[in-house]
Amino acid sequence: MSKAxxxxxxxxxxxxxxxxxxxxxxxxxxxxATKITAVGAGLSLWPNxxxxxxxxxxxxxxxxxxxEDGSAGIRDSRGTWLSRTDAEAVRARYGSPIMTHRADLLxxxxxxxxxxxxxxxxxxxxxxxxxxxxxxxxxSAGDVIVGADGIHSVVRRAVCGVVDPRYxxxxxxxxxxxPTEPLGELAESWGRGERFGxxxxxxxxxxxxxxxxxxxxxxxxxxxxxxxxxxTWHDPIPSLLAAADESAVLHNDIYELPPxxxxxxxxxxxxxxxxxxxxxxxxxxxxxxxxxxxVLARVAAEDSDLTxxxxxxxxxxxxxxxxxxxIGAVAQLDSPLAVRLRDTVMRLIPxxxxxxxLAPVLDWKG
Ligand SMILES: Cc1cc2nc3c(=O)[nH]c(=O)nc-3n(C[C@H](O)[C@H](O)[C@H](O)COP(=O)(O)OP(=O)(O)OC[C@H]3O[C@@H](n4cnc5c(N)ncnc54)[C@H](O)[C@@H]3O)c2cc1C
Numbered sequence: 001m002s003k004a005x006x007x008x009x010x011x012x013x014x015x016x017x018x019x020x021x022x023x024x025x026x027x028x029x030x031x032x033a034t035k036i037t038a039v040g041a042g043l044s045l046w047p048n049x050x051x052x053x054x055x056x057x058x059x060x061x062x063x064x065x066x067x068e069d070g071s072a073g074i075r076d077s078r079g080t081w082l083s084r085t086d087a088e089a090v091r092a093r094y095g096s097p098i099m100t101h102r103a104d105l106l107x108x109x110x111x112x113x114x115x116x117x118x119x120x121x122x123x124x125x126x127x128x129x130x131x132x133x134x135x136x137x138x139x140s141a142g143d144v145i146v147g148a149d150g151i152h153s154v155v156r157r158a159v160c161g162v163v164d165p166r167y168x169x170x171x172x173x174x175x176x177x178x179p180t181e182p183l184g185e186l187a188e189s190w191g192r193g194e195r196f197g198x199x200x201x202x203x204x205x206x207x208x209x210x211x212x213x214x215x216x217x218x219x220x221x222x223x224x225x226x227x228x229x230x231x232t233w234h235d236p237i238p239s240l241l242a243a244a245d246e247s248a249v250l251h252n253d254i255y256e257l258p259p260x261x262x263x264x265x266x267x268x269x270x271x272x273x274x275x276x277x278x279x280x281x282x283x284x285x286x287x288x289x290x291x292x293x294x295v296l297a298r299v300a301a302e303d304s305d306l307t308x309x310x311x312x313x314x315x316x317x318x319x320x321x322x323x324x325x326x327i328g329a330v331a332q333l334d335s336p337l338a339v340r341l342r343d344t345v346m347r348l349i350p351x352x353x354x355x356x357x358l359a360p361v362l363d364w365k366g
Contacts, residue, residue, distance in 0.1 A: 001024065001025065002025050002026070002144070003026040003027070003028065003144075004027050004028075005030070006028065006030070006146040007029075007030050007146065008030075008031060008149035008274070009031030009033070010106075010273075011109065011290065012271050012273070012286075012290075013146070014029070014112075015289065015290050015294075016146050016296060016297065017029050017113045017118075018057075018293070019293045020297045020300070022057065022297070023298075025297075025300075027114065028140060029113065030119055030133070030135055030140065031118065031119065031121075033120060034121040035120060036110050036120070037106075038101075038102035038103040040103070040174075040176050040248055040250065041250060042099050042100065042102070042174075042201055043283075043286055044069070044098070045097065046094075046097045047097060048361065048364040050062070050098065051365060056112070056290075056294065058108055062104075062108055065100060065104040066098040066104070067098060067099050067100075067200055067201060068096045068098055069097045070186065070200075071084070071186070072084075072185065072187065073085055074187070074189070074190060075190070077190070078233075078234055079189070079234025082343055082346035083354060085354070090358070093355070094358065094363070099199045099202075101176070105286075122135050122137050124149065127145055127147070127154065127155045131267050133145060142267075144268075144300050145268045146269055146271060147159065147269065147270040147271070148271050148289070150273045150274055151274070153274035155268065155270060156270055158265060159264065159269075159270055160261055163257060163258060166258060167216040167255055168253075168328060169213055170193075170213050170214065170332050171212055171253045172209060172251070172254050172280070173209065173249055173250065174207070174249075174250045174252075175245075175248045176206070176208075176248060177248070178204075179205070179206045179239070179243055180239055180243055181239075182204060183198065184200065186199040188331075189237070190339075190342075192334045192335075193334030194212045194213070195210060195332070196209075196210045196233060196237050198236070198240060208244070211254070211331075216253055226241055227241050256321065256324075256325065257273075257276060257277045257278075259321070260276070263275045263309065264309060269296055269300075271293065271296060275314075275317065276317040276321050278321035278325070279321075279324045281325075281328045282320060282324040282361065288316075288320060291366070292317075296313075299312070319360065
């Protein structure tokens with residue numbers, strides 16, 4: 001029996017283990033954390049990701065613990081709509097996007113991995129060109145070695161040398177809030193160099209996220225800063241911030257990887273953020289990791305040469321990362337003139353054009 005050795009037990013690593021296991025491979029996951037845990041935040045999963053989850057046999061289980069996205073769109077800080085998405089049309093053409101809690105997705109993925117496959121508390125130090133993996137408890141080997149170890153991947157060094165992530169220019173906050181009133185819509189509001197978004201979760205809580213242009217490494221006071229920045233924005237933002245709990249606020253600078261020259265070297269392959277960490281503006285990072293997992297297991301089962309995985313995945317993920325980066329550049333504009341112009345243009349773009357532009361991202365069939 002062939003064996004896949006997977007470094008990293010995040011969304012990408014767990015999905016990869018499931019994909020290989022379903023094809024009759026032995027799988028082993030080396031995860032440095034002592035427990036698989038998720039940060040307290042929501043996660044949007046687009047129809048392309050749902051098709052990947054269906055391919056893993058988990059689509060129904062994830063849908064059952066998620067909520068279908070309803071009406072969605074982008075507003076300005078006063079609440080005026082700049083663009084709206086016709087949720088019905090998206091659903092009919094592409095399938096339903098859903099919003100889930102990260103912990104729910106990880107729980108479902110973890111439950112589908114064979115019990116004996118997951119080895120936690122093991123930190124990988126190096127992957128040699130011959131595929132030997134050295135780690136905190138010795139060495140391991142596999143017929144295919146998968147680097148699913150995130151943006152600061154150790155495995156990546158064996159595939160394409162040292163590649164440093166780059167700072168996007170903005171920082172992000174995330175939190176899950178119990179609102180005082182139920183919320184139906186999903187909206188993101190754009191100001192000057194700042195954004196605030198919110199989306200309902202299946203259990204009635206609301207996932208909120210915010211961004212702001214700041215120099216890299218700028219510390220944040222958390223909730224007080226969010227209230228100062230966004231407390232006068234349109235409803236329901238002030239009431240969500242009033243209901244928020246300081247201890248629930250996560251704060252991270254946003255980094256992305258420059259395009260890699262390859263995702264594969266011999267029997268070693270990179271996936272998820274280790275291969276293509278992207279800005280979160282399209283909500284596609286984890287979606288792409290799920291697609292990667294399905295494609296890698298298929299290619300590895302059909303062919304001893306993994307370059308087909310690279311050929312299938314690198315152009316697509318590069319296109320999506322580049323789009324996400326461009327959206328971020330527009331969304332984070334901060335000069336008053338540029339923001340006025342942006343908002344005017346946004347109001348003029350017909351929603352049919354925005355709708356069609358989603359096709360290359362959402363039409364993935366596996
Ligand atoms: C603010 C924000 C919002 C986002 N929103 C969305 C969204 O709505 N939808 C979406 O699709 N994506 C979203 N993303 C992106 C998404 O979170 C990531 O793309 C996804 O989690 C990547 O999964 P991964 O498994 O590749 O990497 P990770 O989640 O980083 O997992 C890597 C794993 O490898 C382990 N590891 C690392 N190094 C080692 C080592 N040396 N040895 C052993 N184990 C190791 C880590 O402990 C970790 O468990 C968002 C990202 C951010 C920052």
